């Protein structure tokens with residue numbers, strides 16, 4: 001059995017209005033502090049947590065956040081080196097960096113390659129300034145093209161961009177321009193996520209006050225079908241509900257999640273899944289560091305998955321993927337339910353498996369609820 005690692009970098013320069021991730025600006029952590037001050041001993045803490053992880057070989061490492069590209073390569077490289085030393089990496093180990101296009105330079109990207117990164121994912125979100133403004137994103141859309149070219153020039157083997165659709169005020173044509181601009185870049189992979197308005201965010205407050213209005217479900221569906229169509233036309237196939245790639249550029253790390261393989265999340269708030277046990281860390285970076293430096297566990301809670309939970313999770317995750325669900329893993333009642341969806345064009349009933357059609361992907365959650373009820 002192998003073990004993937006997720007490494008959480010819980011820092012951002014500014015909080016975007018829609019974001020409820022476990023990330024902090026330096027001044028949220030310490031009055032008037034700089035990023036250097038708050039992140040100073042963070043990697044030491046991560047390396048301490050690593051000592052608790054199993055020593056199985058590692059096929060993927062993913063640095064996410066927050067904004068990992070704010071942290072110098074030499075610091076992130078310490079984590080890669082230590083994982084390599086104690087666990088070993090597979091010969092084709094995928095090592096991904098999530099990056100803000102504004103926080104990279106040619107020299108910085110070169111230094112990430114030198115410490116072992118081979119895949120990079122840029123937060124692009126949109127090319128439309130009015131959409132980025134609603135999202136409160138600080139990056140300049142023109143910097144994405146520059147960042148992608150530099151990443152290719154220094155040798156990143158796989159380049160991805162993240163997009164968001166369904167922002168208040170975004171039209172279908174705005175979205176088309178964003179997807180076309182992304183597909184015009186020298187990239188191998190696109191993730192496109194529907195905007196989710198999380199309670200407690202600035203965006204949620206703006207919507208509640210009536211300052212902004214969310215798009216209706218029909219527009220959201222049209223946006224999803226449009227990105228699917230444009231990606232397919234450019235040779236990027238759908239391989240998971242929100243992910244498209246050129247052949248061979250599927251994100252192996254995310255596939256490990258969706259196939260319910262073993263992974264360990266390092267960092268505050270990070271979740272892990274090892275041998276049907278789930279556990280997650282305390283959320284605040286300061287408490288996380290203090291506990292590790294005093295030799296205590298940072299696991300906040302854990303649960304052992306029951307046979308029923310494992311079966312339901314396999315359905316929930318498997319149906320999201322291009323390979324779909326094996327008929328042999330389904331009960332006759334579940335197959336009957338899926339056949340009804342098949343008659344209405346939402347699923348394709350093959351001899352050995354069942355796959356979602358593009359319109360079926362729009363109602364994947366509803367289908368999962370019915371199958372796991």
Ligand code: SF4
Pocket residue numbers: 011012014015016019020021023065066067123
């Ligand atoms: S850069 Fe990403 S992680 Fe940071 S606040 Fe914005 S959306 Fe959240």
